[in-house]
Structures are given as C-alpha cells and as structure tokens.
Amino acid sequence: MNWDDSMPMVSIKDVHKAFGDLEVLKGVSMDIKKGEVVCIIGPSGSGKSTLIRCINALNDIQQGSILVEGQEVNDPHLNKLELRKKVGMVFQQYNLFPHKTALENVMMAPIRVLKQSKAEVEKTARALIKKVRLDGKEDSYPGELSGGQQQRVAIARSLAMNPDVMLFDEVTAALDPETVGEVLLTIKDLAEEGMTCILVTHEMNFAREVADHIYFTDRGVIVEHGSPTTFFDEAKDPRTKEFLSQIL
Amino acid sequence: MSQSTYNGFNSRKNQQQYKTDLPVMITPEAKVPGSLTSSLSAYIFKPWHGFMLIFFCIVSSSIAFGVDENAKSSIPEVLWRWMPLLLKGFMFNIVISICAMAIGTAIGAVLGLGQISLNKWVRRFSWIITQFFRNSPWLVLLFFAMFLLPFEIKIGGLSIPLPDWVKAIIGLSLPVMANVSEIVRGAVVSLPSGQWEAAESLAYTRRQTLWLVILPQCVKRMLPPWMNLYAILTMATVLASIVGVSEVMTLTGQALAAEGGRTDLLAPFYSFVLLIFFVYCYPIARWTVRLEKKFSVIG
Ligand SMILES: Nc1ncnc2c1ncn2[C@@H]1O[C@H](COP(=O)(O)OP(=O)(O)OP(=O)(O)O)[C@@H](O)[C@H]1O
Ligand SMILES: [Mg+2]
Numbered sequence: 283m284n285w286d287d288s289m290p291m292v293s294i295k296d297v298h299k300a301f302g303d304l305e306v307l308k309g310v311s312m313d314i315k316k317g318e319v320v321c322i323i324g325p326s327g328s329g330k331s332t333l334i335r336c337i338n339a340l341n342d343i344q345q346g347s348i349l350v351e352g353q354e355v356n357d358p359h360l361n362k363l364e365l366r367k368k369v370g371m372v373f374q375q376y377n378l379f380p381h382k383t384a385l386e387n388v389m390m391a392p393i394r395v396l397k398q399s400k401a402e403v404e405k406t407a408r409a410l411i412k413k414v415r416l417d418g419k420e421d422s423y424p425g426e427l428s429g430g431q432q433q434r435v436a437i438a439r440s441l442a443m444n445p446d447v448m449l450f451d452e453v454t455a456a457l458d459p460e461t462v463g464e465v466l467l468t469i470k471d472l473a474e475e476g477m478t479c480i481l482v483t484h485e486m487n488f489a490r491e492v493a494d495h496i497y498f499t500d501r502g503v504i505v506e507h508g509s510p511t512t513f514f515d516e517a518k519d520p521r522t523k524e525f526l527s528q529i530l
Numbered sequence: 531m532s533q534s535t536y537n538g539f540n541s542r543k544n545q546q547q548y549k550t551d552l553p554v555m556i557t558p559e560a561k562v563p564g565s566l567t568s569s570l571s572a573y574i575f576k577p578w579h580g581f582m583l584i585f586f587c588i589v590s591s592s593i594a595f596g597v598d599e600n601a602k603s604s605i606p607e608v609l610w611r612w613m614p615l616l617l618k619g620f621m622f623n624i625v626i627s628i629c630a631m632a633i634g635t636a637i638g639a640v641l642g643l644g645q646i647s648l649n650k651w652v653r654r655f656s657w658i659i660t661q662f663f664r665n666s667p668w669l670v671l672l673f674f675a676m677f678l679l680p681f682e683i684k685i686g687g688l689s690i691p692l693p694d695w696v697k698a699i700i701g702l703s704l705p706v707m708a709n710v711s712e713i714v715r716g717a718v719v720s721l722p723s724g725q726w727e728a729a730e731s732l733a734y735t736r737r738q739t740l741w742l743v744i745l746p747q748c749v750k751r752m753l754p755p756w757m758n759l760y761a762i763l764t765m766a767t768v769l770a771s772i773v774g775v776s777e778v779m780t781l782t783g784q785a786l787a788a789e790g791g792r793t794d795l796l797a798p799f800y801s802f803v804l805l806i807f808f809v810y811c812y813p814i815a816r817w818t819v820r821l822e823k824k825f826s827v828i829g
Contacts, residue, residue, distance in 0.1 A: 340730060362733075370731070390732075
C-alpha cells in the first residue's frame with residue numbers, strides 16, 4: 283500500500299448508512315491522524331456507535347469511503363480479518379469471554395489469531411494486565427471482577443493484538459461512578475503513549491482533557507468539530523450549545 | 531441496542547452476582563405459618579413420596595388379591611421369581627436409550643449447527659428436518675423405522691443385519707436428533723450478541739468464534755435440557771414393546787401370560803416396572819434441577 287504515517291490513519295468520507303428505512307449516517311467525514319485522540323460526542327441515537335462500528339466493518343456502509351491505513355473498508359473484497367488485526371475495539375458492555383480467566387481472555391486472540399507462541403504471548407499478556415493495573419487478577423474469571431476491572435481487562439485484551447487504532451464505544455457508560463476514573467486513567471495512559479484513539483464518550487471533562495479533536499454529531503451528521511477549547515468554549519451551532527448546556 | 535436494554539442487562543447481572551447472600555434476593559421460601567405458599571410447599575413432591583406411593587401399590591394390591599387365592603403361589607413370590615428377567619429387560623431399555631441418545635445427539639448437534647449456518651440452503655434444510663421430526667409423534671417415527679428399514683443392509687459383500695432393537699434405536703434417535711438440534715440452536719442464539727462482536731473485532735474467523743467462544747459457553751446451557759430429553763427418551767423406550775422389541779414392558783406382558791393371566795398380578799408387576807423407571811429417572815431429574823440452579827447463579 284502506498285500509505286505512510288503522514289497521511290490520515292483513518293479517513294472517513296461522506297459515509298451513509300441506513301438500517302432498512304432508518305437513515306442513521308447521512309454523510310459523515312472525518313480524518314484521524316496517527317497518534318491523534320478523537321472524541322465523538324452527541325445525543326443518544328445520533329449514530330455514534332454506528333459510525334465507529336463501521337470503521338472495523340462490524341457494520342457495512344451503503345455509500346462513501348472509509349480508509350484505514352489506506353485500505354478501503356467499503357470494499358466487497360475486503361479482508362476483514364486483516365483490518366480487525368489493525369483496529370482494536372472496546373465495548374460498553376465489556377463483552378469478556380466469561381468462561382475464560384482474565385489472563386486467558388487476553389492471551390486467546392494472539393495465540394489463536396496471530397499464531398504467536400504461547401510463552402511469548404503470556405509474557406506480554408501479563409505485562410498488559412499490569413499496565414491496566416490489574417496485577418493479581420490474572421486468574422480471576424470475569425464474573426469475579428467489578429465492571430471497571432472487567433473493562434480494563436477488555437482494554438488489555440484488545441491491546442494484546444497490538445493494534446494501530448483503538449475504538450472505544452462509551453466504555454464507561456455502564457460503570458459505577460467510582461470505577462469510571464480507573465478506566466479513564468487507563469485510556470489516558472494509552473493516549474499519552476501515542477496510541478491512535480477514537481472514542482465515543484459522555485465524559486466531557488475527560489474529552490476536554492485528552493482529546494486532540496472533538497466531533498459533535500446529531501441525527502447522522504457532524505454538526506460541529508474542533509479542538510477541545512474552541513469546541514467547548516466557542517461553540518457556534520445552536521444544537522451544540524443546547525447539548526452542552528444540558529450536559530455540563 | 532438501546533440504553534435501557536443495557537441497564538436491564540446490568541441490573542440482572544448484579545442480581546445474579548449477589549443472589550447468594552442477599553436475603554431480599556432469595557425467592558420467598560414460605561415460612562409464614564398458614565400462608566398460601568407455606569401450605570403449598572407442604573405438598574412438594576419428595577423422592578420418598580414416590581417410593582412410598584409405588585410400594586403402596588405393590589403391597590396393597592398383593593394383599594388385596596393375595597389373601598384368598600392360597601391355591602397359587604403368593605404375589606411377592608411370583609414377582610421375586612420374575613424379577614431377574616424384568617431387570618434384564620430394563621437393562622435393554624437403558625441400552626436402547628443410551629444408543630438412541632448418542633446417535634441423536636451426534637446428528638442433532640450437526641443439524642443444530644446447520645440451523646445457524648451462514649449458508650441459506652444449509653440453514654433451511656436443517657430447519658425443515660428439525661421441525662419435521664420434532665413435531666412428529668415418537669410412536670409414528672418408531673413404526674416408520676420398523677417397517678421402512680430393511681432387515682439387513684448390504685455394503686459391498688458385507689451384509690449387516692438390522693434386528694428390531696437396532697431399528698428401534700434408529701427410530702427413537704430421530705426425535706432425539708430434532709430436539710438436540712433445537713437445544714443447540716436455542717443455546718447459541720441465547721448468548722448475547724456482544725460475544726460474537728467481541729470475537730469478531732479480535733479478528734477471529736467465524737469458525738474460531740463458534741468453537742472457542744460460543745459453543746464452550748453453550749455447553750452448560752445445553753446440559754439441563756439435554757438431560758431432560760434423556761429422561762423423556764428413557765421413558766419412551768417402552769414404546770418399543772409395541773413393535774415387539776423384548777424390553778421390560780414386553781417381558782412383563784410375557785411373564786404375566788406365563789403365570790396364566792392372573793389379574794391379581796397385573797398391578798404389582800406394572801407397579802414394579804414403574805418403580806424401576808422412577809429409581810432410574812428421578813436422580814437424573816434432580817441432578818438436572820441442581821445444574822439449572824447452579825448455572826443460573828453463575829450466569
Ligand atoms: N442493528 C441495528 N438495526 C436497526 N437499527 C439500528 C441498529 N443499530 C442501531 N440502530 C439505530 O440506529 C440509530 C443510531 O444508533 P447508534 O447506536 O449509532 O446511536 P448512538 O449515537 O450510539 O446512541 P447512544 O448514545 O444511545 O449509544 C438508533 O436509532 C438505533 O435505533
Ligand atoms: Mg452508542
């Protein structure tokens with residue numbers, strides 16, 4: 283591929299997506315550069331989840347183009363597996379595999395999908411679990427962990443695939459207020475290490491703190507976007523202003 | 531998925547997690563004297579009730595008929611004489627049930643996976659087969675197997691005989707197959723879609739997702755209904771007597787005939803058959819309930 287670091291890591295152009303008659307995305311465009319942290323905010327049902335699920339082809343799109351490292355996602359001959367090795371995703375509901383321990387959850391994909399050696403994977407998996415501050419919980423099953431702990435295992439599980447981009451879909455929305463902080467801290471660490479992150483979030487303070495760029499979506503279009511300071515302090519569109527006044 | 535679904539999921543999960551130690555979460559066990567629930571719980575069927583009932587049948591009928599017919603040998607004596615044969619017949623029922631279960635499970639599992647195949651035709655074919663055999667009376671399927679299957683199969687020069695009991699196994703394995711197929715399909719679709727999505731986003735192939743993530747979680751969901759099915763199958767093996775397989779019911783009939791058709795023997799003999807089925811199936815039912823409880827707590 284003739285793609286290099288200076289070009290956008292993820293380039294979304296005029297994406298349209300409908301579920302049956304329901305048009306959810308009506309021409310969305312955004313570019314995310316390598317190492318950038320982008321937050322997508324917006325009211326419920328505005329298509330945020332749908333958009334980021336299109337990036338790793340969990341949803342297909344009807345029109346437009348999504349390039350991930352120069353590779354077209356909206357292509358019937360797309361090798362989804364290769365795409366998903368590059369794009370990690372963390373869900374609102376953690377979705378850990380309940381029949382496997384935390385360590386096994388992290389180790390499974392690199393062994394089975396990337397065919398790496400078990401000993402090597404175990405070493406990186408233990409390091410990752412330490413990195414998300416869960417040392418000592420390696421052998422716990424998801425059912426024995428708190429929501430915040432499970433979510434951090436889920437982040438470690440995604441990182442074990444060594445992705446180039448991470449997608450986070452409201453990863454703190456299902457958590458108790460006390461545990462939200464620990465998960466956000468983990469994501470902040472990642473962002474500071476230069477991981478390219480696309481986050482859907484309702485945590486405005488967090489977005490202001492870590493994001494390089496903020497997109498506000500409403501009813502399937504991007505209403506406004508900009509750096510955190512311009513976005514939060516100088517919002518122009520009335521819809522943005524109304525949303526911010528409700529949430530802040 | 532909407533916000534409210536997530537919340538619903540969440541609260542359910544928490545409930546399960548704390549179910550064991552929170553008194554409010556424990557289902558009302560009815561300790562209030564005189565209340566409706568407490569009077570109902572007094573009637574809950576316990577194992578010894580079953581034994582009592584059946585023993586009562588045997589003993590009372592023995593006494594009722596046995597007293598005035600001193601010319602013939604007493605009922606317990608007759609029953610004792612035939613018991614080894616009846617038990618042997620019952621072993622045959624167990625063999626039929628185990629074989630039919632094994633065959634039905636193997637083919638049913640394949641059919642069940644066929645029902646969730648990505649290929650439309652495989653999916654339709656598996657669905658039709660499953661629905662057809664699931665909604666047919668077992669006895670009719672048994673008759674079909676009996677009268678449509680040849681008495682021997684020729685493969686090359688080799689001829690394999692198909693005795694009646696083998697045909698009975700095949701006939702009974704058909705409904706088992708269809709039910710197992712539904713159990714497999716039901717367990718797979720009952721898993722939250724998040725499990726599929728998580729595996730997909732980690733670049734698992736569909737096959738890997740199925741075998742490494744989905745099916746291992748399904749096994750424990752499938753176990754209780756599968757055991758239930760086995761208990762039902764075991765009781766259905768007596769249908770084979772209608773098509774002449776010498777299992778316990780057939781032998782009981784023959785024993786009664788050999789005793790000269792004494793009507794006073796009918797109740798004790800059939801009570802005995804009931805008892806052995808009860809002794810065999812009841813533990814399976816109890817175990818199923820225990821597994822169900824255990825899995826519902828773990829989630
Ligand atoms: N698989 C689907 N089938 C049909 N409709 C869907 C599907 N997924 C999402 N939708 C609809 O698309 C719209 C946008 O959903 P989406 O989940 O992207 O919103 P969201 O911005 O993430 O909202 P939230 O903040 O509540 O998560 C909603 O109206 C939703 O009902
Ligand atoms: Mg969403």
